[in-house]
Structure formats: C-alpha cells, structure tokens
Amino acid sequence: MIISLAQRATQAQEYYFSVKLAEVRKLMAAGHDVINMGIGNPDQSPSEATIAALSHSASQANSHxxxxxxxxxxxxxxxxxxxxxxxxxxxxxxxxxxxxxxxxxxxxxxxxxxxxxxxxxxxxxxxxxxxxxxxxxxxxxxxxxxxxxxxxxxxxxxxxxxxxxxxxxxxxxxxxxxxxxxxxxxxxxxxxxxxxxxxxxxxxxxxxxxxxxxxxxxxxxxxxxxxxxxxxxxxxxxxxxxxxxxxxxxxxxxxxxxxxxxxxxxxxxxxxxxxxxxxxxxxLQNTDQWHQAQNDIYRSRLDAAKAFLKALHCTYDESQEGMFLWAKLPENVLSAEQLVDELLYQKYIFIAPGFIFGPKGQRYIRLSLCMPAERIWQAVQRLG
Structure with a gap:
C-alpha cells in the first residue's frame, strides 16, 4: 500500500540538477572522466581565518x-x-x-x-x-x-x-x-x-x-x-x-x-x-585583496570558457557578471537539451541547458566557471 501524496508533492518536480548529477555520478562510476561545467559549486576554499574560527569553536565544549x-x-x-x-x-x-x-x-x-x-x-x-x-x-x-x-x-x-x-x-x-x-x-x-x-x-x-x-x-x-x-x-x-x-x-x-x-x-x-x-x-572580515584573488582565479578561466563557447559557435554578452557564462546557441543546433545530452554521453562534458531557468532559455546554455582552467581547456580539446 502507498499512502497518497499531498498535492504539492505531485506538482513539484525533482530539481533538474539533482536528476542530472545522478547521471553524471553513474557515468563516473563506470570509469568516465566527466568534466562538470553545469553547476555553480565553488571549488576554492574559504579563507584560512574562516576555517580556523570553525575549528576553534568546534573544539569548545559549550559550542554544540x-x-x-x-x-x-x-x-x-x-x-x-x-x-x-x-x-x-x-x-x-x-x-x-x-x-x-x-x-x-x-x-x-x-x-x-x-x-x-x-x-x-x-x-x-x-x-x-x-x-x-x-x-x-x-x-x-x-x-x-x-x-x-x-x-x-x-x-x-x-x-x-x-x-x-x-x-x-x-x-x-x-x-x-x-x-x-x-x-x-x-x-x-x-x-x-x-x-x-x-x-x-x-x-x-x-x-x-x-x-x-x-x-x-x-x-x-x-x-x-x-x-x-x-x-x-x-x-x-x-x-x-x-x-x-x-x-x-x-x-x-x-x-x-x-x-x-x-x-x-x-x-x-x-x-x-x-x-x-x-x-x-x-x-565577513575577509579583505578586499582576498576577494580580488578569488576574482583573479575566475577571470583566469574566462578565456577557456569563451573558447569552449566559440567551439560550439555560441554567442554571448561580454558584460556578464557572476560565476557563469550565458550563451545563445547557433541556429543549426536543434535544442539545448539535445546538445547537453550529446556532450554528456559522447564527450563526457556536462553543461546546463537554459530552459531549466525558464521557457525563454530554450535556445541558451550556461557554463560554470567553478573548475580549474586546465579542466575547461580539456573540454575544449574534447570538442575537437
């Protein structure tokens, strides 16, 4: 016997990245080296002072x-x-x-x-x-x-x-x-x-x-x-x-x-x-220099990400801010969903299709900058 669900549970869909990352993990478990440029998951560490403060607090008996x-x-x-x-x-x-x-x-x-x-x-x-x-x-x-x-x-x-x-x-x-x-x-x-x-x-x-x-x-x-x-x-x-x-x-x-x-x-x-x-x-007391160093790392990855988009013949706006690049598909690509699956299962590269952010994103893709530039260049090379 299965108890019936609330209406909200039947209306809601599992988060796209939850589903797709499960596919990514399955491919990796099978021995494939998947380059994940789909999700905005920062790959750098917090500041040393941040980690030290956590460690000190966690070691105190009255912190828990x-x-x-x-x-x-x-x-x-x-x-x-x-x-x-x-x-x-x-x-x-x-x-x-x-x-x-x-x-x-x-x-x-x-x-x-x-x-x-x-x-x-x-x-x-x-x-x-x-x-x-x-x-x-x-x-x-x-x-x-x-x-x-x-x-x-x-x-x-x-x-x-x-x-x-x-x-x-x-x-x-x-x-x-x-x-x-x-x-x-x-x-x-x-x-x-x-x-x-x-x-x-x-x-x-x-x-x-x-x-x-x-x-x-x-x-x-x-x-x-x-x-x-x-x-x-x-x-x-x-x-x-x-x-x-x-x-x-x-x-x-x-x-x-x-x-x-x-x-x-x-x-x-x-x-x-x-x-x-x-x-x-x-x-919150990190210096401006600390934040600048993080941005220097993200900025160092932009050339590789733009080369990846160029290889796909996508267009994008240079004024973008944040840790992603939003790009429009060329006319000869039928759909973002098809491209995402082809890249994932043929090239072992994961990117985000624009439609998950709304219907107007059907002709777009999004790249994350949350990985070393070397890995993004590897993705470029896989595109041939």
Missing amino acids: GYQAYKGIPGFRQSIVQWYKRVYGVSLDPETEILPLIGSKEGITHISLTFLDADDEVLVPELGYPAYRAVSQMVGANVVEYPLLEDQGWQPDWEAMQSLVNSKTKLLWLNYPHMPTGAPATRELFENAVQFAKKHKILLCHDNPYSLILNQKPPISLLSVEGAKEVAIELNSMSKSHNMAGWRVGWMSGAKAYIDAVLTIKSNVDSGMFLGIQQAAVAA
Whole structure:
C-alpha cells in the first residue's frame, strides 16, 4: 500500500540538477572522466581565518547546543558592518537582520510568510528555479514577467503593469542576474522600488553574486531610498565566500518583515550551529585583496570558457557578471537539451541547458566557471 501524496508533492518536480548529477555520478562510476561545467559549486576554499574560527569553536565544549533563531549578536553585527563597507547601507543588527541556512531557505520562509493559496507571484521568465517551485508549493500562482534581451535582460516594467491585479502579492528580483549575468544598476533598483510602491507588493531581491567578477562597485537594493518600506534582500556566503556547503545566508529588511518571517522560521528549524556563525564572522572580515584573488582565479578561466563557447559557435554578452557564462546557441543546433545530452554521453562534458531557468532559455546554455582552467581547456580539446 502507498499512502497518497499531498498535492504539492505531485506538482513539484525533482530539481533538474539533482536528476542530472545522478547521471553524471553513474557515468563516473563506470570509469568516465566527466568534466562538470553545469553547476555553480565553488571549488576554492574559504579563507584560512574562516576555517580556523570553525575549528576553534568546534573544539569548545559549550559550542554544540541549540542557538537562538536570530543568530548570535556578533554574527548579525558582522553582517551589518559588511553591508556598510560593501554597499554603503546602514542596517540595525537587532531588528533588520535574520540569519538563514542559505538564501534558498529564505525563499521558502518568505513564501510561507506572505503567500496564501491563489495569491499571485511575479517571477522573471528566466531565473532561479526555486522562485517558481516554492511559490507553487505554497499554493500561489506564478505569473512570469518578461525580460528584455536587447536591453541587457532588464525587466519590461511597462509590460508588467498589465500583469498586476488585486491578488499580486510578491515580486522576485535577482541582479546581478542568474542565469544571464546581467549586472545590477541603480536605475533598475529605483524602478523596482517605484513599481512595488505603486502596486503595494513585496519586492524580494536575491543578491548572492554581487562580488563575483563585478565590473562596477557592488550595489544593494536597500541602498535605494524608501526600499525598506517594500523590500526584502537575501544574501548568501555560498558564492562570494566559497562557503556553499556551509549553508550561511541572511535576509535584510524592515523590522516588521524580519519579525514576520521569524515567526515561520522558528516553527520550521532551529538556530545555526555556533561554530558556523563564528566562522561566518571571520569570513565577513575577509579583505578586499582576498576577494580580488578569488576574482583573479575566475577571470583566469574566462578565456577557456569563451573558447569552449566559440567551439560550439555560441554567442554571448561580454558584460556578464557572476560565476557563469550565458550563451545563445547557433541556429543549426536543434535544442539545448539535445546538445547537453550529446556532450554528456559522447564527450563526457556536462553543461546546463537554459530552459531549466525558464521557457525563454530554450535556445541558451550556461557554463560554470567553478573548475580549474586546465579542466575547461580539456573540454575544449574534447570538442575537437
């Protein structure tokens, strides 16, 4: 006998990378050397100070108990200092910061907090799949908003006016944009805040890529005047501090939003391990030189990645930021899915098809820079 599933379990699909990486592991178990350029999994280590702080904390007998849902004061204070130094944004460590087990957890908590069944959520037609999946799991209706490819993948604010109605509750935004690499701009954020105020909807900005191969000083949505009235910003240490497996992030926003999400969070999980919080404090004090060194490594891989795209006759925008390259397929390639499978099973190279980020990505692929340049050059050689 099999107990019937909840409706949300029948609607949700297993995450694409979960399925595909299982295929990759199967090929590797059979003895094939698969070059994985599909997933954004940083291959560098956190700073030495970060690892030392974790080791020291973990060795203390009093470090292993439950922690406060809002995290230790020192962690919240470090986030505030980091936001001031990096973005020029002032936040209150007591009321405007909520640590999270990665920003993916935050997407779920925010959706549980603010969305009822049949509410509508504006999601970019290309974006992180979790925005769409979590909205559907909580019973909300996803409404895709258009991005203007010929204008740097910016939201089409004029077209979005007609998508809003009395049920529209929340809008997801993500710049620097994943998967296209489109940079963040102050004009973009000002337009977003104005749109959210006009239509009385919650603006949720996901901001994990602002320190990676950024061509201009990083910017936070919360630096826009009046943003705190209508906006929440998620941030994560996964990409910017090489701490993906540590699951460390936070949300920033007005006290009312923080308190509301905390109500849900406190019923779902417990506080973060003390050692990880103390390590995060150390990581947030990494110098500009440390971050520059990480970017130098990513930059050293760009030539190989671009050569790979050239071998596939793909085109791409040079202004991209973040740890990926987003590229358009040539006309003679029938589909991204077919190309991905051919590369995986014939050349033992894994890349991400654009359609997993939304229907508009059917003619695109995405490369990750999270592997040594030598491995990417090997992939180029395999293409012949």
